[in-house]
Amino acid sequence: MSIQTSRRTRRTVLRGLGVSLALPWMESLAPRAIAGAATPSAPPRRMAFMFVPNGVHLPDWTPHREGYGFDLPHILSPLASVQDDVMVLSGLTHDKGRANGDGAGDHARSASVFLTGAQPRKTAGENIRSGVSVDQVAAQAAGAATRFASLELGCEAGRSAGNCDSGYSCAYSSNISWSSESTPVGKETNPRLVFERLFGDGTPRKHDKHAAAREEMKKSILDFISDDARKLQNQLGRNDQQKLDEFLYGVREVERRIERSDEDPKISVDVEYPIPKGTPSDYAEHIRLMCDMMVLAFQTDRTRIATCMFADAGSNRSYRHIDVPDGHHDLSHHRGDAAKHAKIREINRFHVAQLAYFLQRLKATPEGNGTLLDHSMICYGSAISDGDRHNNENLPVLLAGHGGGSLDMGRHVRVRSETPMCNLFLSMLDRFGTPVDFVGDSTGRISELQI
Numbered sequence: 020m021s022i023q024t025s026r027r028t029r030r031t032v033l034r035g036l037g038v039s040l041a042l043p044w045m046e047s048l049a050p051r052a053i054a055g056a057a058t059p060s061a062p063p064r065r066m067a068f069m070f071v072p073n074g075v076h077l078p079d080w081t082p083h084r085e086g087y088g089f090d091l092p093h094i095l096s097p098l099a100s101v102q103d104d105v106m107v108l109s110g111l112t113h114d115k116g117r118a119n120g121d122g123a124g125d126h127a128r129s130a131s132v133f134l135t136g137a138q139p140r141k142t143a144g145e146n147i148r149s150g151v152s153v154d155q156v157a158a159q160a161a162g163a164a165t166r167f168a169s170l171e172l173g174c175e176a177g178r179s180a181g182n183c184d185s186g187y188s189c190a191y192s193s194n195i196s197w198s199s200e201s202t203p204v205g206k207e208t209n210p211r212l213v214f215e216r217l218f219g220d221g222t223p224r225k226h227d228k229h230a231a232a233r234e235e236m237k238k239s240i241l242d243f244i245s246d247d248a249r250k251l252q253n254q255l256g257r258n259d260q261q262k263l264d265e266f267l268y269g270v271r272e273v274e275r276r277i278e279r280s281d282e283d284p285k286i287s288v289d290v291e292y293p294i295p296k297g298t299p300s301d302y303a304e305h306i307r308l309m310c311d312m313m314v315l316a317f318q319t320d321r322t323r324i325a326t327c328m329f330a331d332a333g334s335n336r337s338y339r340h341i342d343v344p345d346g347h348h349d350l351s352h353h354r355g356d357a358a359k360h361a362k363i364r365e366i367n368r369f370h371v372a373q374l375a376y377f378l379q380r381l382k383a384t385p386e387g388n389g390t391l392l393d394h395s396m397i398c399y400g401s402a403i404s405d406g407d408r409h410n411n412e413n414l415p416v417l418l419a420g421h422g423g424g425s426l427d428m429g430r431h432v433r434v435r436s437e438t439p440m441c442n443l444f445l446s447m448l449d450r451f452g453t454p455v456d457f458v459g460d461s462t463g464r465i466s467e468l469q470i
């Protein structure tokens with residue numbers, strides 16, 4: 020075993036049997052300052068995009084007040100502890116989520132258009148076509164700076180082929196990340212496999228071999244880098260020693276939760292597909308584990324770009340754990356029924372509560388003179404407004420994080436009607452350091468984000 024420094028990210032890496040554990044930035048390990056040299060660069064910026072299906076119940080989503088100190092309606096109430104880190108954006112539109120002559124298939128279009136702003140070709144065959152998604156625009160420009168150019172996660176396996184929505188391929192419904200017009204980037208839904216990918220060393224074949232060996236020995240990944248960790252402690256100042264202990268403890272806690280998921284009986288009536296080993300049967304725990312993976316990936320600089328689909332487009336998952344046994348998609352066709360509205364808003368609130376968990380984790384993770392949340396931009400929302408109308412204007416969109424101090428948060432901002440959501444993406448890419456002339460159907464930047 021040996022302590023190394025990644026040439027790509029200048030992060031200290033501890034290695035063991037098939038383990039490559041990159042550490043958070045620590046002052047004790049930073050290069051010594053040279054007289055006359057520039058001050059150390061600021062922490063990198065990160066972006067994450069989170070998708071929820073079937074729209075929301077807008078009356079319980081949209082704040083009544085605009086600007087600072089906006090009210091938190093029922094759906095957004097879980098954000099109370101991070102309200103100053105969040106911006107509610109009203110008025111954004113995804114025109115290419117509309118039929119525009121292509122007829123039915125709004126759910127498939129909503130996922131495909133979410134990050135691309137491109138009209139998907141209506142086909143259930145192999146000749147799929149959409150556009151390059153904003154996360155992949157950034158990954159193609161800056162992904163070489165980290166071990167993984169981007170990380171694509173989800174909580175429903177979905178399908179990659181076949182007809183899933185009125186003549187649209189399942190590839191549209193199951194993916195929000197596209198590396199080219201014809202290539203969706205498949206998401207990983209198994210937390211154990213994500214964990215192994217983040218901290219594994221070597222080729223995928225070696226990953227599997229080493230993971231199997233560790234599992235057979237019933238040992239944690241930390242057992243294999245413990246010698247390196249002890250040696251490193253001697254090089255660290257007191258604050259960084261505590262930071263290392265807290266980081267390793269956090270990694271082990273995530274690993275334990277994955278192990279508990281392995282032991283789950285996997286009895287679930289909420290989905291129609293088998294739940295693989297390593298995947299919790301508890302939906303909230305599944306989402307939170309994926310959120311923890313993104314936090315660890317950002318903290319260790321394994322990647323700076325991530326996407327996560329809480330569920331696939333048109334998902335009809337049941338939410339019995341919050342006393343909503345009905346299918347989500349079925350409920351979204353509410354036809355004005357007040358009882359269905361009440362159930363939909365509880366599903367929406369549950370999703371926002373998982374977002375709040377993610378933001379709180381980022382905010383609780385120190386980095387430099389701030390936190391991971393200070394240096395991140397998190398876009399959360401849906402490309403359908405109301406699930407009954409299937410409309411694509413005035414989308415439910417949240418932007419969280421401070422983008423390295425480039426965003427004026429804690430506000431409800433209403434942009435001009437029909438403003439393309441891709442204008443938000445252009446603005447985010449500017450702040451990420453990968454500016455481009457356009458994304459999808461963008462027409463310009465959103466000036467209201469400026470501080």
